[in-house]
């Protein structure tokens with residue numbers, strides 16, 4: 590019996606293979622090293638799937654997706670494999686890749702694995718240090734790592750130099766959000782962004798991506814004094830009804846105020 594507690598982490602894998610540069614993260618070769626072969630062909634009803642038994646697995650990735658999406662899907666399936674080696678069968682839909690970022694479940698863990706493998710912290714932090722929290726930065730990093738905007742934006746919020754959050758709205762409602770480590774835990778975005786946000790216009794198909802814009806914090810959050818605070822918003826449409834938003838506190842004073850408020854309660 591294999592001891593599943595000895596599950597291989599992405600960082601161990603990269604070390605084992607002597608990979609230190611984003612250009613060396615060759616997903617197919619890494620998967621082979623783990624006993625999984627990645628093949629590309631059209632898939633119906635899912636973006637990627639894996640079937641594995643004993644020491645071998647076959648990962649199939651939809652060949653019609655963009656290359657960053659294919660890489661992420663492949664790495665996600667590899668994550669399922671390394672967790673449940675021996676016997677595994679998953680078919681993962683687009684929903685699993687786009688919405689399962691906040692709950693703790695096998696899909697979320699596979700997404701985390703993919704992010705840690707394709708955007709390893711030790712390579713990412715170096716390149717993200719002191720960079721503005723905008724989609725222009727995200728795009729540049731995504732090009733270097735050959736990863737999707739969503740995965741790269743999450744990474745920037747979690748490992749960048751400034752306080753920030755990424756929020757995903759779908760059909761007008763919040764799907765998920767990820768808070769940067771320095772943000773107060775009481776900070777929750779509203780269920781729907783206010784009409785004074787770029788995301789609001791994008792969700793209604795009314796505007797083009799405008800680039801970063803300063804908006805009132807109460808358009809995104811409900812906390813005392815939010816009306817008086819600002820936050821820098823950068824929103825992009827990533828699918829016909831899905832908008833991804835970066836919120837960046839260039840001025841950190843509201844966060845300090847909020848921390849004090851939380852402590853008093």
Ligand SMILES: [Zn+2]
Nearest residue numbers: 681685696699
């Ligand atoms: Zn999955």
